[in-house]
Amino acid sequence: MNSSELERLAAQTLNPPYDELESVQVYANLLEQTTTWDSVGILIDEGHKATVILLLENTQINAMLRFCLDADESITAIEHLKPKIGKIFFGSYQGHSISEEELKSRKKIEQIWKNIPDQIVEFSLDKTKEFFLQNGAAS
Numbered sequence: 001m002n003s004s005e006l007e008r009l010a011a012q013t014l015n016p017p018y019d020e021l022e023s024v025q026v027y028a029n030l031l032e033q034t035t036t037w038d039s040v041g042i043l044i045d046e047g048h049k050a051t052v053i054l055l056l057e058n059t060q061i062n063a064m065l066r067f068c069l070d071a072d073e074s075i076t077a078i079e080h081l082k083p084k085i086g087k088i089f090f091g092s093y094q095g096h097s098i099s100e101e102e103l104k105s106r107k108k109i110e111q112i113w114k115n116i117p118d119q120i121v122e123f124s125l126d127k128t129k130e131f132f133l134q135n136g137a138a139s
Contacts, residue, residue: 012065013103021073039087050098071132091120
């Protein structure tokens with residue numbers, strides 16, 4: 001793959017959200033061949049209009065994706081994406097909506113993530129399950 005293809009792969013958000021768990025799993029397996037990450041971030045905006053899943057190495061976003069799955073499948077997707085010894089972080093972009101333009105740019109999403117350190121907390125898998133059960137599908 002050339003660098004342009006790798007960038008498009010790393011920014012699944014250029015496309016509509018995945019609506020099947022199998023698609024998320026295939027995407028993750030493909031990414032593992034070209035990208036590394038040590039934790040997963042869940043970024044939501046005000047009103048929970050957008051949810052972006054971030055694959056992080058330290059604080060750098062190496063890939064990002066969206067999916068629209070039911071709560072149970074969303075949890076399974078996060079479990080599949082999370083490295084065995086990795087962590088899950090939850091970040092809230094309070095008072096703002098994530099625009100379509102921002103969704104298409106890893107740099108812009110990374111800037112948002114870096115600008116909200118006080119709104120980022122580590123989540124356990126149980127807390128992640130609670131989030132998806134209370135808020136429904138990610139999109």
